[in-house]
Amino acid sequence: xxxxxxxxxxxxxxxxxxxxxxxxxxxxxxxxxxxxxxxxxxxxxxxxxxxxxxxxxxxxxxxxxxxxxxxxxxxxxxxxxxxxxxxxxxxxxxxxxxxxxxxxxxxxxxxxxxxxxxxxxxxxxxxxxxxxxxxxxxxxxxxxxxxxxxxxxxxxx
Amino acid sequence: xxxxxxxxxxxxxxxxxxxxxxxxxxxxxxxxxxxxxxxxxxxxxxxxxxxxxxxxxxxxxxxxxxxxxxxxxxxxxxxxxxxxxxxxxxxxxxxxxxxxxxxxxxxxxxxxxxxxxxxxxxxxxxxxxxxxxxxxxxxxxxxxxxxxxxxxxxxxx
DNA sequence: CTACTCCGTTCATTATCTGAACTTAGGTTC
DNA sequence: GAACCTAAGTTCAGATAATGAACGGAGTAG
Numbered sequence: 001x002x003x004x005x006x007x008x009x010x011x012x013x014x015x016x017x018x019x020x021x022x023x024x025x026x027x028x029x030x031x032x033x034x035x036x037x038x039x040x041x042x043x044x045x046x047x048x049x050x051x052x053x054x055x056x057x058x059x060x061x062x063x064x065x066x067x068x069x070x071x072x073x074x075x076x077x078x079x080x081x082x083x084x085x086x087x088x089x090x091x092x093x094x095x096x097x098x099x100x101x102x103x104x105x106x107x108x109x110x111x112x113x114x115x116x117x118x119x120x121x122x123x124x125x126x127x128x129x130x131x132x133x134x135x136x137x138x139x140x141x142x143x144x145x146x147x148x149x150x151x152x153x154x155x156x157x
Numbered sequence: 158x159x160x161x162x163x164x165x166x167x168x169x170x171x172x173x174x175x176x177x178x179x180x181x182x183x184x185x186x187x188x189x190x191x192x193x194x195x196x197x198x199x200x201x202x203x204x205x206x207x208x209x210x211x212x213x214x215x216x217x218x219x220x221x222x223x224x225x226x227x228x229x230x231x232x233x234x235x236x237x238x239x240x241x242x243x244x245x246x247x248x249x250x251x252x253x254x255x256x257x258x259x260x261x262x263x264x265x266x267x268x269x270x271x272x273x274x275x276x277x278x279x280x281x282x283x284x285x286x287x288x289x290x291x292x293x294x295x296x297x298x299x300x301x302x303x304x305x306x307x308x309x310x311x312x313x314x
Numbered sequence: 315c316t317a318c319t320c321c322g323t324t325c326a327t328t329a330t331c332t333g334a335a336c337t338t339a340g341g342t343t344c
Numbered sequence: 345g346a347a348c349c350t351a352a353g354t355t356c357a358g359a360t361a362a363t364g365a366a367c368g369g370a371g372t373a374g
Contacts, residue, residue, distance in 0.1 A: 001204035002363090003180060010268040012257025013187040013250060023160060023331090026178060030170040034300060039352050047158035049332050054353060075340045077351060082295075088256055090295040091284045093170060095248040100169025103242055109304030111167040117297050121288035127248045128285050131278035138239075138247040140274050143191060147266030159332090180362090196321050206363050211322060232371040234320060 010149050019063045020089065024048055025056050026096070032066065032086070033093050037079040065089065094125040167306045176220045177246065181205055182213050183253070189223065189243070190250055194236040222246065251282040 007018035020026055028042055036042060043053045057080055060066040065086040071079045082089075101110040101124065116123045129136050164175035177183055185199055193199060200210045214237055217223040222243040228236045239246075258267040258281065273280045286293050 006184075007261075011187070012254045012261065012267055012269065014184065014257075015261040016253040016257040017183055021180060021183060023178060023180065026174055027163075027171065030168070033295065040350080043352090050353070051355080052331065075338085075351075085260055087295045088259060090298075091252040091282070092249065092256060094284060094293070094298075095252045096173040097169045099245055099249060100171075100173040102245060104164075104169065104172040105305055108306075110169055111303055111305035112169065112300050113303040115299045115301065116286040116288060116291070116293060117299055118291050118293075119286060119289035121286070123286045123288045123293075125248070125284040125293060126287050126290075127251060127282040129273040129276060129278070130280045130283050131273065132276035132280075133283075134273075134275050136251070136273060136275075136280075136282060138190065138244045141247075141251075142272045142274055143269050144272065146268050146270040148262055148268035149265075197319085200321095206365095207322070208324085209362065232320075232369085 016092075019059070019065065020092070022056065022059075024052060025060065026093075028053070028056055028060070029065075029086075029089060030093060030096075032080065032082055033090065037071075037081060039078075039080075060086075091125070091127075095127075098124045173249075176216070176222065177249070179213065179216075181209055182217065183250075185210070185213055185217070186222075186243075186246060187250060187253075189237065189239055190247065194228075194238060195234075196237075217243075248282070252284075255281050 006014045061068050066080045067083050068078050070076050113122045127136050163171045218225050223237045224240050225235045227233050270279045284293050
């Protein structure tokens, strides 16, 4: 399978990865969620090829994850901001942070603390069932083919 | 920055991506969570180069995400199973599924339905604060440098 | 003996990424 | 008003990684 075929797979993971599954795209999104908005900043922070930054940003804009909007005239300069669709990626980033915090932080503790504005506590994300509100782990989930036709959906791990 | 440098970044997202951020690694993990365990199955389902399957599985085993264990002697054949560390990746996969379901499923509906064994309902994952239990969105989070030293942690989105 | 299965490895071709220079359009310093 | 600066790209030769196809090895089935 080629990378481009992912978008046509009957699988939501594959379709998501077709957009954000690229090597650097998620790093760019991390920065966007931290408030980085400009081309130069992405390039400098990540230290990757400028052409890659261009390409990834263009893809994210084309997919409606980011919005390219001018922040000044003369000369016209643009910044990249999360759309609502882009903000929906927050759980993905949070899940990555949590996994990294748990398994790679070491004794020192995590490099970034996240405070929940609602309660004022430092926290990590817990995934709960949308219906009953109970926490969900891998073993609590049973996958089966849905209306959009799935590739063999067997039980979980 | 080179891809290998990611693991040394003071950022949990970067460290996570150093392990699972590869093009095909997350697709392999998707399959593992669906119950796929064998080399041939990964290769056949993904249709990617066998050398890539080898390399990715080896990396995931080396990182302790998967465990390679014999499931028969003569000839010795191995299967790949999630370790506890691997099971911890479930929220990442779930978040990707949810995003794909929401933005790429179309009118037909999602390709896979997930039922919560606890309550018996089809569900999607909701992220809540580990401390107060309230749902968390991007705007509810305030990031700041932690003990592990962070790169400039500015407010979110 | 031949065919088949599972799990890999090897390697030439092809695709992708990098790093450095260049462009465009205007601003700042002196 | 020449020299330099910034932000946001583009271009392209060379390095790196992925692909697809063939090959190997270790056993089983007939």
